[in-house]
Amino acid sequence: MPNEWMTPRERWEAAIRRGRPDRIPLDYWATAEASRKLMDHLGLSDMDQVYARLHIDRPVFVGPAYVGPTPAPGRNYWGVEHRTIDYGTGSYAEAVSSPLAGYETVAQIEANYTWPTIDWFDFSGIAGQAAGQERRPIQGGGSEPLLVYKQLRGEAQAFMDFIERPDLMRYILDKLFSLAYETTARIYRAIPGQVLITYVAEDMGAQDGLMYSPAHIREFLLPWMRRMAQLVHENGAYVFHHNDGACRAILPDMVETVGIDVLNPIQWRCAGMAREGLKADFGDRLAFHGAVDNQYTIPFGTVEEVRAEVADDMAILGAGGGYILAPCHNIQSVGPAENVVALYEAAYEGGWY
DSSP, X not given: OOOXXXXXXXXXXXXXXXXXXXXXXXXXXXOHHHXXXXXXXXTOSSHHHHHHHHTOOOOEEEOOEEOSOOOOTXXXXXXXXXXXXXXXXXXXXXXXXXXXXXXXXXXXXXXXXXXXXXXXXXXXXXXXXXXXXXXXOEEEEEEOHHHHHHHHHOHHHHHHHHHHOHHHHHHHHHHHHHHXXXXXXHHHHHSTTTOOEEEEOOOOBOSSSBSSOHHHIIIIIHHHHHHHHHHHHHTTOEEEEEOOSSOGGGHHHIIIIIOOSEEEOOOTTSTTOOHHHHHHHHTTTXXXXXXXXXXXXXXXXXHHHHHHXXXXXXXXXXXXXXXXXXXXXXXXXXXXXXXXXXXXHHHHHHXXX
């Protein structure tokens, strides 16, 4: 096996700049239950040991502490109530209330709802979170406001708001984007030059196409996403863009208007998301992150199928550089731990340039 001559941070940055690092960087996304299952399988006690064992170049995540008013039991600082849902092999928190669902005007919200402010967050601990992590990529800041919007207004109402209440939607999104923007700016100020990637996300794709019209995406989301990307670049970091599903139709806008640097998660089983086409059309302007299929291959495939897909992903998306290998979303506990081990072993063995 060749010798590593780059740190994980150097490896990530080389890939993001579409260069050729010593080997393809490896990242890890999974539910807590899947991680526990993997630790038990490997006989390890924490995830740092797993990362070392499987040669995973996991980023360090930094962010402020919440110090605002204590939310009501079961609610977050947005006022959204969550309930724990057990699905047999694990659980997740489901939003079960939408505090802004009943309002029809901006005036009603202003009179009855208290927006979180930047003063509700303490940034003094961020330097400590980054201390001693110079070798690792650091992720901090970012935005994903439509995800919060749908919890505040309710899923169905959020879709209707694009057409029925565009002024209300702009008002709420501006509030969400503004807080995310100021939070990100303060993180940069807390650790100047240390953040490598910032998560500027929005799930726009379903299995077969976009969930929202390109016109609505361009009107309601792209102007603020562009401002976020400009802030990221002004501070020497890279825009890590997460966009689930069949989002191919809006990718030219993400590249040319927003200015993203990394595309995640590459769900290539979705319509229009073939790896070969993405690499051919955007490989000179984007790095790719993810791609190891989590709809079939990781949870239901054989070890041999996992290893074969990893080889395909590296050959297609990693050709000439510009690829960070990871699952195309959180690994779930339904799949065998042997497949997860096979994923990273195959990537480490075959990912050298």
